[in-house]
Amino acid sequence: xxxxxxxxxxxxxxxxxxxxxxxxxxxxxxxxxxxxxxxxxxxxxxxxxxxxxxxxxxxxxxxxxxxxxxxxxxxxxxxxxxxxxxxxxxxxxxxxxxxxxxxxxxxxxxxxxxxxxxxxxxxxxxxxxxxxxxxxxxxxxxxxxxxxxxxxxxxxxxxxxxxxxxxxxxxxxxxxxxxxxxxxxxxxxxxxxxxxxxxxxxxxxxxxxxxxxxxxxxxxxxxxxxxxxxxxxxxxxxxxxxxxxxxxxxxxxxxxxxxxxxxxxxxxxxxxxxxxxxxxxxxxxxxxxxxxxxxxxxxxxxxxxxxxxxxxxxxxxxxxxxxxxxxxxxxxxxxxxxxxxxxxxxxxxxxxxxxxxxxxxxxxxxxxxxxxxxxxxxxx
Numbered sequence: 001x002x003x004x005x006x007x008x009x010x011x012x013x014x015x016x017x018x019x020x021x022x023x024x025x026x027x028x029x030x031x032x033x034x035x036x037x038x039x040x041x042x043x044x045x046x047x048x049x050x051x052x053x054x055x056x057x058x059x060x061x062x063x064x065x066x067x068x069x070x071x072x073x074x075x076x077x078x079x080x081x082x083x084x085x086x087x088x089x090x091x092x093x094x095x096x097x098x099x100x101x102x103x104x105x106x107x108x109x110x111x112x113x114x115x116x117x118x119x120x121x122x123x124x125x126x127x128x129x130x131x132x133x134x135x136x137x138x139x140x141x142x143x144x145x146x147x148x149x150x151x152x153x154x155x156x157x158x159x160x161x162x163x164x165x166x167x168x169x170x171x172x173x174x175x176x177x178x179x180x181x182x183x184x185x186x187x188x189x190x191x192x193x194x195x196x197x198x199x200x201x202x203x204x205x206x207x208x209x210x211x212x213x214x215x216x217x218x219x220x221x222x223x224x225x226x227x228x229x230x231x232x233x234x235x236x237x238x239x240x241x242x243x244x245x246x247x248x249x250x251x252x253x254x255x256x257x258x259x260x261x262x263x264x265x266x267x268x269x270x271x272x273x274x275x276x277x278x279x280x281x282x283x284x285x286x287x288x289x290x291x292x293x294x295x296x297x298x299x300x301x302x303x304x305x306x307x308x309x310x311x312x313x314x315x316x317x318x319x320x321x322x323x324x325x326x327x328x329x330x331x332x333x334x335x336x337x338x339x340x341x342x343x344x345x346x347x348x349x350x351x352x353x354x355x356x357x358x359x360x361x362x363x364x365x366x367x368x369x370x371x372x373x374x375x376x377x378x379x380x
Contacts, residue, residue, distance in 0.1 A: 044218045052090075055192035055209035058082040061090040065188060065215055069335045072182050072215070077175040078108065078192075080168070087167035089193035091208070093134045094182035096336065097151075097275045097298050098263055100138060101182040104156025105131035105193045105206065108174045109165040123174040127163045130156055131193060132208050138189060150265040150275070167196060183334055186296065188215040219294050220338030224324060234337060236367055238323040245310070246318045248376030249350055262379050264309075264353045270374035273300050274307035275336075276353040280379050291346050293379070297328050298336035305355040306331055308368050312350040312376070313343035321345045327368045329358060349379040 051062040063076030078088045089107035093100055111124025135153045168174070192209035223235045241249070263277035264270045278294040291313075299307040307328045314321030322345060328337045354373040361367050 043215055048215065050190060050212070050214045052190060052192050052209065052212050054212075056088075056194060056207075058084060059088040059192050059194065059209070061088070061190065061192050067185055067215065067217075069185070069332075070183065072185050072188055074180045074188070074190075075176075076106070076180070076190075077173060078106075079173045080108075080170060083170040085169065086194040086196050086207070087169050089131075089195050089206075091131045091134055091191050091193050092180055092182075093138060093189040094184035094187070095138065095189070096184035096186040097277045097296065098265055099152045099154075099184055100135040101154040101184045102131070102134050102156055103180050103182075104128045104158065105195060106176060106180070107193070107195050108168040108172075109163055110168040123168040123172050125165065126174070126176055126178075127165075128156065129158050129195075129204060132206060134189065134191070134211075137208075137211055151263075186217045186336070187213070190214050217296075218338060219340045220296075222340045222342065223326070224342035232339070233366065234327050234329045234368075235339065236325045236365075238325070241312060241314070241318060241321050241323055245312060245323060245352075245376065248352065249312065249314070249318050249378075252350055252376045252378045262351065262377070264351075264374060264377070267375070267377060270353050271355050271372045273303055273305050273355050274298065274309075274353050275300055276307075276309035276351065280349065290342055291349060291380075293341040293349060295326055295339045295341050296336050297326060297339075299328050299331060299333055302331055302333035304331060304357075305371070306357055306368065308354045308356060308370065310352040310354060310373070311341050311343075312352070313345035313348070314350075315345055315347040321348075325354075325368050325370075327354075327356075329366070350376050351379055352376045 046067045047065070049062070049064045052060060055061075058081040060079040060081070061076060063074060065072060065074045072094050074092055076090055078090055080088050087107055089105045091105050092103035095101075106126060106128050108123040109125045109127055133155070190212045194207040195204050197203075198205055221232045223232050261279050263275070265275055265277065275298045276295070278296050281292045281294065293311060295309060295311065297307050297309050309326055311324045311326065312321060313324070322343060324341055324343070326339045326341065328335070352373050352375070354370040356368055356370040356372070359367045359369040
């Protein structure tokens, strides 16, 4: 029996498990109940608050975040509960399409005494240094270990390697004056950091706490069920695969996937201007699993082209299948759109990234007209 990944979103990690799904010979089923769809325990609201968990005993970090189509903004503070030779810090990472933005480590410096003789243990200011590579811990946590040809990792590059002021150490709560912002808006991680200066050397010793998953973007509207009264913008269905799509399936190689997460960024030769990625998962229906595919489509550049992805579902015979074209209706670089795709054809899933333009059909409905598509890749 074929197997398909089942997604469980939990605070602190993106866990991909496995579960069986049935063949298309089984009876047609209705859309899964909301409770049976992939549910994110991680907050997916555009605004919220957070407090670190499973970190260090005498440290706590918290704050609030807000998400727009263009950026994530985080306001934050740290709490030191004991004077123990270590200064608390905090490190963030924003993710999108397997790209990662590392904030560096934000920490607290001590306040100078009024007479200029030494410092108080309390906070007087803040600093930022390059921290331990958070991207490696995120990748190990999620299973994204395959080679990625176009993925980006933004590491914070400090203006100062060592700050003149001593580090704050004692009982205090410090609210950082500047917020941290990132253009990556799919997800947000945070972790506590402990820091102290190296004796007789220029530099810092750091300890890293557990990763906390703060935010994960909504999975998107469910598409894939025939309902003539409802049409999700940016979606269209073809009842049969074209000759070119069938030929693409014949040439298709397994995408270099891990646990059925997928991305066009892992395969060279894809059209520029679009990145498509997501996770293959499933929803339990009666005695089997219906495939569900989280589809995210990012327009990488404002260039008068529309970003899209084709999801091809088939049984063993490529003539027995359907194609869902999903696209971002507006040409806005750096923004992405999400869908949750499904089909009654359950044996195989292929995907293909495309760029093109908006159009209309004979009924006046919006359509996508492809001008350039990449190679067809096999999801499962």
